[in-house]
Amino acid sequence: MPESTAVRRVPVSVAEPYDVLVGTDLLRRLPELVPNPQVALICDENVAAALGAGLTELFSRNSRAFEMLIVEPGEASKDVSRWAALLEHLAAQAYGRDCAVIGLGGGVMTDLAGFVAATYLRGVDYYSVPTSLLGMVDAGVGGKTGLNLQAGKNLVGAFWQPRTVIVDVDSLRTLPQRQFQLGAVEFFKHALIGLPEQLELLGSRAFSRDADSELLAGWLRDNIAVKARIVAADERESGVRAYLNYGHTLGHALEGASGHRLEHGEAVAYGILFAALLGRLRGLADVTPLAMQLLRYVQPAPLGPVALPELLPFMARDKKNRRGVQRFVLLRQPGEPVIVADITAAEIEAAWLELRRLVEGLDWEASN
């Protein structure tokens, strides 16, 4: 009975406020949720193959001007020439200022489609429809859009808030289990920094793509609300938004140093353990047991032979740093993040060695 199912609403109170709608069977309601006279939906070939015919039929049944713009799957589509080609297409088809761009898919699609919407005619309506868990709890919400450069990832972009974020939990059913696990890292990161109640899901393993729809929708609504609250307090990432970066200082460094051999979720899971160890060294609440639980849940690829001196230059370039001072997000206790700017080189080394020691056991577990 999809019609009777409650749609959960998470308001995001930025300068131009919008809602995150969380529910089931929401894709079928896209023509109603996106009322613009012209609609361009950007997605990758896989999503198009799975959902394209149905969506086209839905919009045409509602006599709506609708077009799917299909790009190759994967990070390579987040580039300048793909973006420019999409803009040329919109212009050639005379899309007007009142058109809508929908981004349907994972983080790559919502980043790309969002930047198209942010820059076409100096900005048109954008609707974010994340289909991966990572997109639902992270990339799809918060207004970050962007492309990669040759020099690095996400170096081009704009803050452009969507009109609505549409989270259809049914999309999770077809997500590979591994993608769900990796996305869960950001889910539990939100729990750690702002919703400790949800940490019990980590122990129970109830949190899975096969969980009951209503349960999933409720968990996601509450979890997304953590990010919504932080984004509303700091739309352009100058203050508390750094909390969302919990675990990402070492995480990004591991991604960079491994040439992105480690997945983002894997690297951040290691990074959360690193932050937990730094916190323990500082005498803050000891959240390393939770971080270890998360690592076991995620089962990341082994760290490999990476050494601290390779990681330090990446950490030195971290966006949280100010005037050359390294800044870490730590937890005073679960749900209480704090920014710490005086971590010493000795503390970093001690935490790194302890992390190495702890995860060697994990590597062993995984290989058995």
Added chain:
Amino acid sequence: MPESTAVRRVPVSVAEPYDVLVGTDLLRRLPELVPNPQVALICDENVAAALGAGLTELFSRNSRAFEMLIVEPGEASKDVSRWAALLEHLAAQAYGRDCAVIGLGGGVMTDLAGFVAATYLRGVDYYSVPTSLLGMVDAGVGGKTGLNLQAGKNLVGAFWQPRTVIVDVDSLRTLPQRQFQLGAVEFFKHALIGLPEQLELLGSRAFSRDADSELLAGWLRDNIAVKARIVAADERESGVRAYLNYGHTLGHALEGASGHRLEHGEAVAYGILFAALLGRLRGLADVTPLAMQLLRYVQPAPLGPVALPELLPFMARDKKNRRGVQRFVLLRQPGEPVIVADITAAEIEAAWLELRRLVEGLDWEASN
């Protein structure tokens, strides 16, 4: 005595307010006005040849990290690949979020540099330093940035407000007289929609690049304040900002239909006469004598054989239109613009024929 010369300040009260500074000898004060630790200045080869050595010396005397990024002059630089190359350069040189991008030059440079600043790392500080009269009164102020696509001009972009707009009237001295005349069209457009007192400058011909610096700076300050007021009331161009489009409905159509053989200022001067004639047909104040004075001041290239049916499709695509209804900005009287949405095809034709008749005399004048 440059130090004792008053710098005039026009506050622009948008969401993140900024000032337009108008004065003399301001370029020499750039290192002080742009306090960021890393500064990239984007300009064209001509500006670099004239000012590059001096500016580099100024910043180096202040021990400041400063770099000039030089592009070819002309509209062709407002394209995607030029923009991407500039971003790759900033990234490769590890410009941080606290860097500044300065756009120095005419409208092409401020549009390009502004879009670089709007999109690098999702937005860094932008300083607009227009050197042409058009840039000073129009393109340099208001937060519009952008690039051209193959499909058309200014189809990509963002609204990105500068930190400060720096208007050094000394830059006008080296501007070709013709460029000054063309820029004066937007100056007098501002006078028509919001500062009728300045219309007497049209008769006196006192308004020239060789006028006294203090006079020029005062006139520019008052004139820029007209645009600042309108932009502050409508940062994202959804309402009264349409007033700034006075004369541009026919103007843009003439540019388009002529394949940009007519300069923007020439086309808008014709467009202002067209709007004046529509207003007279509607029984509003008759500003056609002022419009004719402006045409004589600008001495535009002849209209040539263009016919109304060629212009109508361009007018139909005008950005002021809503739901297919053509909207014109007319003047109830000088200083009192009004948006009119019910102009008939018959009125458009009558105004066009009258314009043709009036400017035939001008063509004749110019050829004598």
